[in-house]
Amino acid sequence: MRRLLSSKAAAPWLFLGPAILFALVFVLLPVGFAAYISLTDWDSLSPPRWVGLGNYRYLLTTDPVFLRTLWQTLLFALGALILGVPLALGLAFAFSRSRHQAAWRVAYTLPMVTNIVAIGFIFTFVFRQTDGALNRLLALFGLPGPGWLTDPSLTLLSATLVFVWMELGRNMLLFAAGLTSIDESYYEAAKLDGAGTWQLFRFVTLPLLRPTILFVVLTGFISGMSYFTLMLVLFPGTQGGPGRAALTTGQYMYQMAFEDLRMGRASAVSYVLFALVFVATLVQVRLLRRGGLEQT
Amino acid sequence: MTGRGTGLLGACAGLAIIAGGAFAQEARTITVATHYSAEQMAPLLACFDAYEAEHPGVTVEHQETAYGDFLQTILTSRVGGTAPDILNVYSVWVPQLAGAGALEPPPAEIAEFIQSGYSPATIGAATVDGQLWGIPTELSIYALVYNKALLEQAGYAEPPRTWAELREIAEKITRTNDQGNIDVGGYAYGTTVAEGVHPFYAQMFAAGVPPFSEDGRSTNLTSPEAIRILDEQAALFRDGVTSNAIAVDNFASGAVAMQVSANWNKSGWQDAFGDQFESTVGVAPIPTDGPGGTMLYSFLWAVDSTSDVKEDAWDLLRYLSEPREAGLSCTGEAMQGMGAFAGGNADLAAMTEGADAFDRAYIEEVTSGRAVTQPNVWQASEVDRILRGYIDMAWSGSMTAEEALTAADAEIQAILAEQP
Incomplete structure (x- = not known):
């Protein structure tokens, strides 16, 4: 036994053991359990009842809310990327060439550390x-004051804008x-x-920054697809704002699990969401890796 | 060892066994889980101390859990085998908890105590399919709450009795700012599920049509009365008498003239209006063209089925619910401190004696029999959430009242059909 433990073959397993054990208990076991639960009807009080693919069938063919929340979640995640990533990149590029870089970075990263x-x-x-404050400002110019948090057609946009503001500092730091x-030599050569400033940005910065862009887009998309904390705070006590207009799949799943005690159906939602995020991530990786740093 | 020595040793051993047995029998802990803060619980905590003093060996511990997390906490603790012995649960949670065998039915003497000391509507809140599940505690009753000053400024000395009158008064009071947004709303609804659904149920009861059938297996949501009520609500939004931006929370700032609200808001309004509370806040029956009525819901003391001190738990609950010499029961005293009502007839009578006009108006809804229990239907919170979603659709004009209620009815019927 002692010889086995001191052998070269066993050493990696010994070092990896704690991490593997951690992953087994806190990752693989819950993921496997959720997969099983998604095929059952379980209220967490009585034993699970096997329903096969019934939960998935219900979500994809019967539930009138689920597909709507998926669409809204997709809009939220993509909206945050479309608005947030270019903004963060532009600001990071501008500040990289400005004085008082540190002060700017601190100012823009404050939302990250705010509760x-x-x-x-x-x-x-x-x-x-x-x-x-916003509508009072609009009133000064004689403009109407929309219901940013009360008009169902605006609530998702409002939440997206706040999320962009919250994530701006993090993305800026990464960029x-x-x-x-x-390397500065690329710029000097250009x-x-x-090459002018735009050409430097377009033909030097952007191609060399692709790995960072890929990381920011991927993590931003994954976090946007499962996000709902902000909605809980902006629309307290509601189902994602009036008329469920800002209800995301994450919040819908939470309500299913912990308010309706439909653990099986909620687990199925998590797997559908996972599948969607997985496929979208693969697509993004393929698109953004193409012609990236590896080929420069 | 001599005979005397053996006898002495035997006696000591016997005493030790008896003492140990007695200790093992009497050292019991009863855990009570509620959503009340330590401040709100103060009268009950004092009663826990008194109970402990009267019952040596019994310890009563309070577990405070936020209302929003209460059900999840109970479920988690049950999975972990650390469930509290006594739970203060919202009546609509009872069908699922009882259906899953999480609650212990009260013993015969406790059931008798409840039947003889509580009103039928209150008992109804703690009953599912004819089975009583606990002792009603905090009653919440719905009525029309109005700002007397705003009504008087508009030339109305009395609150409305019909919805047409309400609409007329609300129209006169509503004021908008330079952007066309409502500054002072004639009428307001709330943003939460309960703030939309409970007034709707209350209006249905007032119209003489309960939202659900008596057996809880079908709805009356597509009845002409339900459709008319929702259509009239939507008309207030359509015509700019109310909006999502002016909600029941704005009542405290004097920006809302009327709303259908529960009595538990009282302490907040007292804080907001101070000395002006009595002269400003009025309470009246729900305006209706129907026979009149409203809705009440209750929390109840229940005992967990896995508790190993069930007998003690029920004994403690009876102790907390029985009228005392001072008048109010322990539970009643705690409820009064929160500006709420206790469920027992004796508590309600004691509360009526010293009640102000606000409380009297609400208590009258119970004692007159006008208040009907919120139906403890299957998956009630899910049902309410679905209904709220469609009520929003009607309010925003994206569906007619009939379309919204027909869609809600279809979804809710499917859920009600799941029950055993």
Whole structure:
């Protein structure tokens, strides 16, 4: 036994043991259990009842809310990427060439370290329809004051904008790190060839920053697809705002599991969401890797 | 060893066994889980101390859990084998908890105590399919709450008695700002599921049509009365008398003239209006063209079926619920401190004696028999959430009242059909 433990073959397993054990208990076991539960009808009080693919069938063919939440979640995640990533990249690029870089970075990363409840409260005051700061500002110009948090056609947009603001600092930091890793000699060479600021950005920065962009887009998409904390704070006590207009799949799943005690159906939702995120991630990896850093 | 020595040793051993047995028998802990804060629980905590003093060896512990997390916490603790012995549960959770065998039915003497000391509507809140599951505690009753000052400014000395009157008054009171947004709303609804669904149920009861059949297996949501009620609600949004931006929370700031609300809001409004509370806040029956009525719901003391001190738990609950010399029961005293009502007739009578106009108006709804229990239907919170979703659709004009209620009815019927 002692010889076995001290052998070279056993050493990696010994070192990896704690991590493997951790992954087994806290990752594989719950994932496997959720897969089993998704095929049952279980209220967590009485024994699970096997229903096969019934939960998946219900979600995809009968439930009038589930597909709508998927669409809204997709809009939220993609909206946050479309608005947030170029903004963060642009700001990071601008600040990389400006004075007082550190001060700018601190200012833009403050939302990252601010409590989500505080953010929710602040934006509730900003977005309030009758006396919110934004609508009062619009009133100064004689413009109407929409119901940012009360009009079903605007609630998802409002939540997306706040999420973009929250994530801006994190994405900027990642882009700033990516920018500093680009060797200055590339820029010098391009300048010698007569490249202007836009050309430097388009033909030097963007291609060399692809790994960072890939990381930001992937993590942003995954986090957006499962996100609902902000909605809980912006639309407290509701089902994702009036008319469920900002109800995301994550929040719907939470309600199913912990309010309706439909653990089986909620587990099925988590697997559908996982499948969607997995496929979308594969697509993104293929698209963004093509012609990326590896080929430069 | 001599005979005397053996006898002495035997006696000591016997005493030790008896003492040990007695200790083992009497050292019992009863855990009570509620969503009340330590401040709200103060009268009950004092009663726990008194009970402990009267019952040596018994310890009563309070577990505070936020209302929003209460059900999840109970479930998790049951899975982990650490469920509290006594639970203070919302009546609509009872069908699922009881259906899963999580609750212990009260013993005969406790059932008798409840039947003889509580009103039928209150008992109904703790009953599912004819089976009683606990002792009603906190009663929440719905009525029309109005701002007397706003009504008087608009020329109305009395609250509305019909929905047409309510609409007329609300229209006169509503004021908008330069952007067309409502500054002062004639009428308001709330953003939460309960703030939309409970007033709707209350209006249905007032119209003489309960939202669900008596056996809880079908709904009356597509009845002409239900459709008319929702259509009239939607008309208030359509015509700018109310909006999602002016909600029941704004009542405290004097920006809402009327709303259908439960009595538990009282302490918040007292804080907001201070000395002006009595002269500002009025309570009246739900305006209707029907026979009149409203809805009440209750929390109840229940005992977990896995508790190993069930007998003690029921004994403690009876102790907490029985009227005392001072008038109110322990539970009643705690409820009064929160501005809420206890379920027992004796508590309600004691509360009526010193009640202000606000409380009297609500208690009258119970004692007159007008208040009907919120139906403890299968998956009640899910049913309410579905209904709220469709009520929102009707309010926003994306569905007619009939379309919304027909769609809600189809989904809810499917859920009700799941019950055993």
